[in-house]
Structures are given as structure tokens and as C-alpha cells.
Amino acid sequence: MTRLGWLVPRTLGGRVVLVLLVGLLTFHVGSLWLHQAGTEALLGTTWESGLAERLVSAKRAVAALPLAERDGTAHALSSASLDLHWTAEPAVNLVEEASSRIEALRARLGELVPASDLAGLRLGYAGQGAMQADPARHLLLGALPLADGSWLNFSATLLRSGSPEHATLLSTTAMGVGILILALFVVRLIGRPLRALSEAADRIGGAGPQAPIPDEGPREVRQAAQAFNRMQGRIDRLIADRTQALAAVSHDLRTPIARLRLRAGFLDDAEAAQAIDADLDEMEAMVSATLAYLRGDAETEERRPADVVAMVETLCDAATDAGAAATYAGPPQARLTCRPVTLKRALANLIDNAAKYGGGAQVELEDRSDRLILQVQDHGPGIPEAELEAVFEPFRRLEESRNRGTGGSGLGLTIARQAIEQHGGTLQLSNRPGGGLLAAVVLPKPRH
Structure with missing residues (x-):
């Protein structure tokens, strides 16, 4: 000072x-x-x-x-x-x-x-x-x-x-203009710290750690900034503790799951052993999916150039090897600066959903100067219009198509949208006029 x-x-x-x-x-x-x-x-x-x-x-x-x-x-x-x-x-x-x-x-x-x-x-x-x-x-x-x-x-x-007459008019005009300028300055003075708080509040929940708000200005603003920083610290600790607890649970569950799987192998009833193995597979998949969802914004993977076409072709080949129909149509290469593992996980969820619930996946990619547009189509029953946004909620599953018999955990689309939004993109679902579901992904290209 x-x-x-x-x-x-x-x-x-x-x-x-x-x-x-x-x-x-x-x-x-x-x-x-x-x-x-x-x-x-x-x-x-x-x-x-x-x-x-x-x-x-x-x-x-x-x-x-x-x-x-x-x-x-x-x-x-x-x-x-x-x-x-x-x-x-x-x-x-x-x-x-x-x-x-x-x-x-x-x-x-x-x-x-x-x-x-x-x-x-x-x-x-x-x-x-x-x-x-x-x-x-x-x-x-x-x-x-x-x-x-x-x-x-x-x-x-x-x-x-x-x-x-001109002097009086000048005096009145000067007074009015002066008061207007003063009012604008006062409004800006009051609004600046409030805008900083608003911007910081919008950043909560974003990717990566959040920088604290500077502790400066009038006493009321400093107190609000300090309270906001304490709240943000508590939220960060809560998310970290939750993720750490789930990671510990996931690690601890793998040991009894492995033991149960081993004991099921000694059962004389092959049908019962197979059912137990299926339940254990579902349990392990649910734990892994939940951990991936909770890990979400804490993802520390660095951005680097990657070929999105290579990712899609690998995923389509894997789905084909598993017995599903998966095809790709588009350019031979499309490079994007991204988090490759996170983005591949999102695309894998979309292709797996189409192959598992829609009878096959048709992936189309369009490479534009400022963005990539990727569409994943299937020929399944689609989703009711009222549920097109609800399916992105965590653990939300549809009775007709998303049931435990298929091994779904209700987190695939949630994780996919979360990962795509981390890249500044969007994910929207819509029903195709001829039947089936269309998942449209838009990924903007970073400006250099």
C-alpha cells in the first residue's frame, strides 16, 4: 500500500x-x-x-x-x-x-x-x-x-x-456527463470483484486444480475471497478423499474377487461356476467404471498430438473381433491435440454402446479446419425422446435396453460426455429417422 x-x-x-x-x-x-x-x-x-x-x-x-x-x-x-x-x-x-x-x-x-x-x-x-x-x-x-x-x-x-444561454447549457451538460461517468466508474468498481468471484465459481468443477482468488481489495471483498478459497479447498479435498477411498475400495475388492473366481473354478456344477464368473466380471467392471468416473476431473494426462482415426479404427477392430459389426468411414488421418487415453476411453464407450445395444456401430468422421465431427450410429431401438438427456446422469439406466444382464454400469455415457467436455467439445444424442441412435461428437481444434 x-x-x-x-x-x-x-x-x-x-x-x-x-x-x-x-x-x-x-x-x-x-x-x-x-x-x-x-x-x-x-x-x-x-x-x-x-x-x-x-x-x-x-x-x-x-x-x-x-x-x-x-x-x-x-x-x-x-x-x-x-x-x-x-x-x-x-x-x-x-x-x-x-x-x-x-x-x-x-x-x-x-x-x-x-x-x-x-x-x-x-x-x-x-x-x-x-x-x-x-x-x-x-x-x-x-x-x-x-x-x-x-x-x-x-x-x-x-x-x-x-x-x-450557451454557458448554462454547457454547465448542465457537463454536470450530466460527469455524473454519468462517475456512475459508470462506481458500477465498475463494485462489479469487478463480484465478476472475479463469479468467474471463479464457474471454474469450480473444471479440469485440473483451481487457482485461489487473490486476497486483495476492500474488507468485504477480501472476506468473500477468503471464504470462497476455503470452500474451494474443502471441495478439492472432498473430491480427492472420495477418489482415494474409491481407489482403495477398488484395490481391496480385487483380492476377494480373485479368490471367489478361484473357488468357483473348483465347483463341480459348471453352470453355477459360469454364473459366478459372470457376476464377478460385472462387479469388477462396475468398480472400474465408477473409479474412472470419479477420477474424471483429476485426470493428470498431458495433452499431445494424436491421430483420432487410428483410435477409432483400433476400437472398431476390437469390436469386430468381439463379434460385433463395426465400420469406419472418413479420412485416413485426423490429428488433434488432446488427452489420448481420456478421449479413447470416451470413444470406446460410444462404440461399445452402439455395438452392444444397437446391433452394430457405424462411425463417420469429418475433418474440418476448426473442428472434428464424429458420428456413431447404430440400428437399435433408440432412446425415448424424454430420456435423451437423462441417460447422461450417473448410474442412469433404461429398463428396456440398459439392464444388468448386459453388463452395463450406467456410467458409460456420463464418462464419455465428461471426457469430451474436458476437450472443449460436445456430445449429443438423437434418434435417427430410419431407426437407431446417433451420437454426435464435436471436438474443436486448439488454436496455435
């Missing part, structure tokens, strides 16, 4: 209040400044109107008098903000400044009074011509010709001009 870190509140609520307070104070000061600019603009407009009217009135009054009385009358009409005097020749020999401000002022004065009353008006700033003045006073110097060729000379304190 920086040396000024003690100024930052430790709670999320305190930080939100601090941000709002600083922001509102900043925008309030800015609004006051813009309001002051608007007030000056309004005063400038009033000053222009007064200057134009006084010049026209003074011109008319002085022009109506004899020459001897004109200068005295001009001085009498002067004030602290407007100094007037009359001369036969212009006392202010101005080289008129062709600036936008002078031109705007001339145009403005012409709008406030009849243009003919200010015809020939000369304008400039103090420091030009014969009438010298202190530039710090911001004086406007001018000379207005009379009908007989004489001149009414004047100097006036220069005020800033502008549009008060």
Missing part, C-alpha cells in the same frame, strides 16, 4: 462514498466555474447594450449643441465606466485591429441600435493611437464621427462578452 493508502477506506461502502464525494465535489466546482462564466457573459451583454445606447444618446445630444458647448457636455455625460470628450478632429488615431473580438463587438453594437447611428465607428484597445491608457485597465477606445465632421471620442472599461 502507498504512503497515502491510509486515506483510502478499508470497506467497499467507504470507497464508494469517497469516490462519489470526490466526484461530486469536482463536478460541483466545475459547475460553479461555468456558472461564473455564464454570469460574466450576461454582464457582458448588458454592458454592450448600455454602451451602444449611451453612445447614440451622447452623439445626438452633443451634435445638437453649439461647438463651444459640445466638449463640456461630453464630459458631463461621462461616467466612471465611459469617458467622453468632443474634438474637431479625432483624438484617437486608431489603427483598427482586425481581430475577431473587435469585429464581434462592432457587429453586436450594430444589432442593438440602428446601424446608421454608429456609422464610421472606430474601435481599438488601449495603447494604440494618441489616447494612451494603462493596458491593465482593459480599456476599449473608440471614435464616433458626427454629421459635421467632428468626433465624439470615448474610452470604456472592456468586459467579456458571450452567450449566457
